Amino acid sequence: MAKGVLVDITKCVGCGSCTVACKLWNDMKFSEKEPTMGPEAKLSANNWTVVRFNEVKKENGKVWRFVKTQCLHCQDAACASACFAKALQKTKDGPVIYYPHLCVGCRYCMIACPFNVPKYEWDKTFPLVSKCQMCSTKVAKGEAPACVSVCPAGVFKYGERDEILKEAKATIARDSKYVQEVYGEKQAGGTSWLYISDVPFEQLGFNTKISSVPVSTYSHNFLKYTPVVAVSWGIILTGLYHYTKRRNEISKDSGKNVKL
Amino acid sequence: MENRTAKPKTVSRRGFLKMLGGVSLTGVAASIAGCSQDPAGGKGWLPQQYQVASSWPVQVKGRIPIDPNNPSIVRDDKKCILCGQCIEACERVQTVYGYYETPIKDDITCVNCGQCTLWCPTAAITERDEIDKVVRALEDKNLHVVVQTAPATRVALGEEFGLPPGSIVEGKQVAALKKLGFDAVFDTNFTADLTIMEEGTELVRRVAGDLKGVKPLPQFTSCSPGWVKFCEYFYPDLLEHMSSCKSPQQMLGALVKTYYAKEKGIDPEKIFSVSIMPCTAKKYECNRPEMNDAGKHVGKEKLRDVDVVLTTRELARLIKMKGIDLTKLEDAQYDPLMGESTGAAVIFGATGGVMEAAVRSAYFLITKQNPPEALLNLTPVRGLQGVKEASLEIPGVGQVNVAISHGLSNARKLLDQLREDKKQGKPPRYHFIEFMSCPGGCISGGGQPRTSLPPSDQVRQARLNSIYQIDAKIYKKRLSHENQEVAMLYQKFLEKPNSHLAEELLHTEYVDRSKTLTAKKNG
Numbered sequence: 001m002a003k004g005v006l007v008d009i010t011k012c013v014g015c016g017s018c019t020v021a022c023k024l025w026n027d028m029k030f031s032e033k034e035p036t037m038g039p040e041a042k043l044s045a046n047n048w049t050v051v052r053f054n055e056v057k058k059e060n061g062k063v064w065r066f067v068k069t070q071c072l073h074c075q076d077a078a079c080a081s082a083c084f085a086k087a088l089q090k091t092k093d094g095p096v097i098y099y100p101h102l103c104v105g106c107r108y109c110m111i112a113c114p115f116n117v118p119k120y121e122w123d124k125t126f127p128l129v130s131k132c133q134m135c136s137t138k139v140a141k142g143e144a145p146a147c148v149s150v151c152p153a154g155v156f157k158y159g160e161r162d163e164i165l166k167e168a169k170a171t172i173a174r175d176s177k178y179v180q181e182v183y184g185e186k187q188a189g190g191t192s193w194l195y196i197s198d199v200p201f202e203q204l205g206f207n208t209k210i211s212s213v214p215v216s217t218y219s220h221n222f223l224k225y226t227p228v229v230a231v232s233w234g235i236i237l238t239g240l241y242h243y244t245k246r247r248n249e250i251s252k253d254s255g256k257n258v259k260l
Numbered sequence: 261m262e263n264r265t266a267k268p269k270t271v272s273r274r275g276f277l278k279m280l281g282g283v284s285l286t287g288v289a290a291s292i293a294g295c296s297q298d299p300a301g302g303k304g305w306l307p308q309q310y311q312v313a314s315s316w317p318v319q320v321k322g323r324i325p326i327d328p329n330n331p332s333i334v335r336d337d338k339k340c341i342l343c344g345q346c347i348e349a350c351e352r353v354q355t356v357y358g359y360y361e362t363p364i365k366d367d368i369t370c371v372n373c374g375q376c377t378l379w380c381p382t383a384a385i386t387e388r389d390e391i392d393k394v395v396r397a398l399e400d401k402n403l404h405v406v407v408q409t410a411p412a413t414r415v416a417l418g419e420e421f422g423l424p425p426g427s428i429v430e431g432k433q434v435a436a437l438k439k440l441g442f443d444a445v446f447d448t449n450f451t452a453d454l455t456i457m458e459e460g461t462e463l464v465r466r467v468a469g470d471l472k473g474v475k476p477l478p479q480f481t482s483c484s485p486g487w488v489k490f491c492e493y494f495y496p497d498l499l500e501h502m503s504s505c506k507s508p509q510q511m512l513g514a515l516v517k518t519y520y521a522k523e524k525g526i527d528p529e530k531i532f533s534v535s536i537m538p539c540t541a542k543k544y545e546c547n548r549p550e551m552n553d554a555g556k557h558v559g560k561e562k563l564r565d566v567d568v569v570l571t572t573r574e575l576a577r578l579i580k581m582k583g584i585d586l587t588k589l590e591d592a593q594y595d596p597l598m599g600e601s602t603g604a605a606v607i608f609g610a611t612g613g614v615m616e617a618a619v620r621s622a623y624f625l626i627t628k629q630n631p632p633e634a635l636l637n638l639t640p641v642r643g644l645q646g647v648k649e650a651s652l653e654i655p656g657v658g659q660v661n662v663a664i665s666h667g668l669s670n671a672r673k674l675l676d677q678l679r680e681d682k683k684q685g686k687p688p689r690y691h692f693i694e695f696m697s698c699p700g701g702c703i704s705g706g707g708q709p710r711t712s713l714p715p716s717d718q719v720r721q722a723r724l725n726s727i728y729q730i731d732a733k734i735y736k737k738r739l740s741h742e743n744q745e746v747a748m749l750y751q752k753f754l755e756k757p758n759s760h761l762a763e764e765l766l767h768t769e770y771v772d773r774s775k776t777l778t779a780k781k782n783g
Contacts, residue, residue: 027304144314152322
């Protein structure tokens, strides 16, 4: 029963309550160099969620749209599939969570993520990877993530992903102002966070070129050969060992000085 | 000590490796046993109301949106605790947040009233601090720095220095400003009296039917910039009722760089005009693009009528910054030319005050006689009731009906009623309506000293009492038309109320802002 969050971009007024809730609950510092709101807002090791400001053209003039950005918590998470230390794990509740004590710092997850979400604590001596946990401990208790619970504008719907996806589809079918797509339904194999909008997603900085095939499927296409490669490599090396050993014995017997 | 010269023990290779191994084993064991195995995050806190199952709705939550370019208020995210109080003030007291539909257009709807700065328990939301600009101007030897103080600051500034609410510190405030180095200290009361002359004349013209078709009855007051912006956003169809008079602050600003500059022979470009206001919306008002009439008049459109507005709180900080103890200062007098004022002007700071002052002088303008004693203490328009009304007999006109509202939620009641009456073709119920953005009027404006949370009527009442005390007991005159400096201004410069020059400098136009939002249909 995986949880999900539906974000209705048309309802956001840009107050940034969600960004403050994230900082409070996760005990993270604000930095002036890394704004959590505005046109320059970007995810960082200290910003697990930001609200990006966009001014976009619409029928008669310009409109302001605010996009809350955070880890989308893929159903088939590329980061978790890339992590050999099991520091990133997809839970059955929905969140993809990170265990700092298991992380070896290889940063494969950062390369694997199609949404460019995991960040590295570059400014620390012993850095770790850092990303939104979807407030996994709150979710486990039946509470909504911090950002969701504080929104005064009714932007979010929190619930079973299947149900909120149905609701999202019903909403966009009912109201023609919406773009007829639920972002996150299929992207990267589907994500726990879903978005609906009245402005095309690519104009709001969403990556719309992400395939609907989970990234882990691609890696599986070659990683599935790993056992075959490992076994056959062993056989080849064993063969070579016996071959050279035998060649040495023969050369010793025949008195020839064969250098290997 | 005896081993000081002894050779240190040699460590064998085996010993060294053993030691290294031991250290690393302990390290690994410690990190597995002692270090947290929790997932990242979730180590902070959230206010109690949010720590409930997702199926329970949270009642008071979030915070209001604030445009980073808002000229009046700013917010420090580091101090915000998401208590939801700003939304309570904005939505319930001022009916701004939540009164427009989403999606929004290209504006974050805000009337700049600053009530949220009084409600915010951590002072995360504050006025936009512009003390630096004033300090720089005061240090600039080439600038002639002029300051004006609003009616309501004189009954509140003292609170910042430990005096009880409502303490009257008019003279000490002037003394402090002179000590800070301002070259001239004027009283916004002076232009409040002037406003009464202009607005009263306009009202008499409306009542007489001189302005039929263009400016109908009732006439709305226009002194409160938060109220004006509110009307522009939500009731643009009623803007024809708004008096064309600028607020007293902007009138004084326009006169400083024309009349005062001319009288004193100072280059208007060298004048830096500061206002001390109980209001954050005044910061926005002085930046309205059309507020450069003095500049236009002297042919330098870039000049602003008022350069910087400081709130009462900022003035208190500036005085403390300079190490001045306000309570120890000897009272000083406002400078002449624009320093005289009457009791009618000082009550602008109280809800109902503009109405009362206008009634006093309108009576005179119509009958050419001073109003009877009863009109000098118009109790039905005083006090903290949200919507007040009164009926008066004025010889020659008959019954004049007036209404007063303070706090924008109360304004909606009168405005919706007027809209409905107009739709049904009913004659107007009132001749004149006073609207103030903030509950209690300017004495409880968004720039006033912070009090209890939420701001209490007790403090408001104390400040109101002092305002009426100044009117009744302290000032010598109680009628705007008796202000000699105002009379002199008309004689030397403006000719008469609503003259061509007065229209140019003291009157303004309004903007329909309904296109920047989708107002919710109410009722």
